[in-house]
Amino acid sequence: MRYIIIGAGAVGGVIGGRLAQSGNDVVLVARGAHLAALRENGLRLVTPSGTETLAVSAIGDPAELGELRADDLLVLAVKSQDTMAAVAQWGRAPVAGGGIAADRLALVCAQNGVENERVAQRVFRTVYGLCVWLPATHVEPGIVVAHSAPMSGILTVGRYPHGSDSVISEFGKRLSASNFDAPIIEDVMRWKYGKLLNNLGNALLALLDTSTDPAADLWQACRAEGEAVLDKAGIAYNTEAERQLVQGDRMTVQPIEGAARNGGSTWQSLARETGSVETDYLNGEIALLGRLHGVATPVNDLLQRLVTEHARARRKPGDLPPSRLREMLG
Known part of the structure; x- marks a missing residue:
C-alpha cells in the first residue's frame, strides 16, 4: 500500500x-x-x-x-x-x-x-x-x-x-x-467531537499573551459553551478522563533544543502569515450548533471573529492581553 x-x-x-x-x-x-x-x-x-x-x-x-x-x-x-x-x-x-x-x-x-x-x-x-x-x-x-x-x-x-x-x-x-x-x-466521530472541545482553546493560544495572565477563566468559559451546545444537540463526545485513560504515559511533550512548542495549529497559521485559519470549523462549529439549537455562545462567537480578522490582517500571534478580551466580552 x-x-x-x-x-x-x-x-x-x-x-x-x-x-x-x-x-x-x-x-x-x-x-x-x-x-x-x-x-x-x-x-x-x-x-x-x-x-x-x-x-x-x-x-x-x-x-x-x-x-x-x-x-x-x-x-x-x-x-x-x-x-x-x-x-x-x-x-x-x-x-x-x-x-x-x-x-x-x-x-x-x-x-x-x-x-x-x-x-x-x-x-x-x-x-x-x-x-x-x-x-x-x-x-x-x-x-x-x-x-x-x-x-x-x-x-x-x-x-x-x-x-x-x-x-x-x-x-x-x-x-x-x-x-x-x-x-x-x-x-x-465521538472522539473527534471530544477533540473539538479541546481545539476550542486553539483560538485563545493564538490570540492571547498569557505570559503573565494564563486566562484559565476564558478557557473554561469557552469549553463550557462547547459542552452545553453538544449536550443540547444530543451529540456524543468522549470525556477528558476517557482520553487520559487511553493516553496514559505513552504521549508526553518533551523539550527539544531549538524547537520550542509555542502554540497549536492556529498559532502556527498566524505565525506563518498564511492569511487563513481553521477557526470557522472549530469555534465556528460551536457557534453554528448554538444558533441551530438555541444556545448562546458569546465567547466562541468572539474568538471566531477575532482570529479570522488576525489572519486576514496577517497579525502575529499572542498580541492581545487577556484583560482586553474580557472587556470585549463584558
Missing part, C-alpha cells in the same frame, strides 16, 4: 515521515516554499530522540503521479478550510485500471474539526475519520517537529460515520508500527 499524504504540514508531515521511517511507501503533497524545500533537501523530521532527514517523494499536484495506484490510500491533512478544494482535486484523479479516485480509493481525514468527513463523503464513496492527538509544529519550509515521546501521537481511527473494516485496520497496524498508538474504534 502507498500512502499519499495530502497536506504535509505539522500533522501530515509527521505522519508521513514516521510512516516512511518504518519502511512504507509515502508521497508527500505540499505547496510553495515547503514543497521546494522537500524536493531539494528532503523532509527534516525533528523528534525528542533526534533529527533525521528523509528522502520522501514530494509533489504539488496529482497530475505529477500520472494515474494513481489501486492500492493507494489518501490521507487528507490539510486545514479544514482547504478540504473542499482538495477533495474535488483528488477525487477526479484517474486510477490505473480505470475510474477515478472518488469511486475506487479510500480517503482518511486526519484533521481537526468534525465537518471534513461530511464534505469528503459528498465526493468519495469510502471515508475514514482520524482523531489527531499529535503535538507537532511546522513553521519552517521542509521541517516538521514531533514534540512527544515515547509515542509521537495517538491517532484514533475508524470508518465514517461509524464502523471499521480491513482497510482502516491495516492502516492502524502501519501507524502502530511507526511510533504511534492507533486504536481502531467503531465510533470515531
Whole structure:
C-alpha cells in the first residue's frame, strides 16, 4: 500500500515521515516554499530522540503521479478550510485500471474539526475519520517537529460515520508500527467531537499573551459553551478522563533544543502569515450548533471573529492581553 499524504504540514508531515521511517511507501503533497524545500533537501523530521532527514517523494499536484495506484490510500491533512478544494482535486484523479479516485480509493481525514468527513463523503464513496492527538509544529519550509515521546501521537481511527473494516485496520497496524498508538474504534466521530472541545482553546493560544495572565477563566468559559451546545444537540463526545485513560504515559511533550512548542495549529497559521485559519470549523462549529439549537455562545462567537480578522490582517500571534478580551466580552 502507498500512502499519499495530502497536506504535509505539522500533522501530515509527521505522519508521513514516521510512516516512511518504518519502511512504507509515502508521497508527500505540499505547496510553495515547503514543497521546494522537500524536493531539494528532503523532509527534516525533528523528534525528542533526534533529527533525521528523509528522502520522501514530494509533489504539488496529482497530475505529477500520472494515474494513481489501486492500492493507494489518501490521507487528507490539510486545514479544514482547504478540504473542499482538495477533495474535488483528488477525487477526479484517474486510477490505473480505470475510474477515478472518488469511486475506487479510500480517503482518511486526519484533521481537526468534525465537518471534513461530511464534505469528503459528498465526493468519495469510502471515508475514514482520524482523531489527531499529535503535538507537532511546522513553521519552517521542509521541517516538521514531533514534540512527544515515547509515542509521537495517538491517532484514533475508524470508518465514517461509524464502523471499521480491513482497510482502516491495516492502516492502524502501519501507524502502530511507526511510533504511534492507533486504536481502531467503531465510533470515531465521538472522539473527534471530544477533540473539538479541546481545539476550542486553539483560538485563545493564538490570540492571547498569557505570559503573565494564563486566562484559565476564558478557557473554561469557552469549553463550557462547547459542552452545553453538544449536550443540547444530543451529540456524543468522549470525556477528558476517557482520553487520559487511553493516553496514559505513552504521549508526553518533551523539550527539544531549538524547537520550542509555542502554540497549536492556529498559532502556527498566524505565525506563518498564511492569511487563513481553521477557526470557522472549530469555534465556528460551536457557534453554528448554538444558533441551530438555541444556545448562546458569546465567547466562541468572539474568538471566531477575532482570529479570522488576525489572519486576514496577517497579525502575529499572542498580541492581545487577556484583560482586553474580557472587556470585549463584558
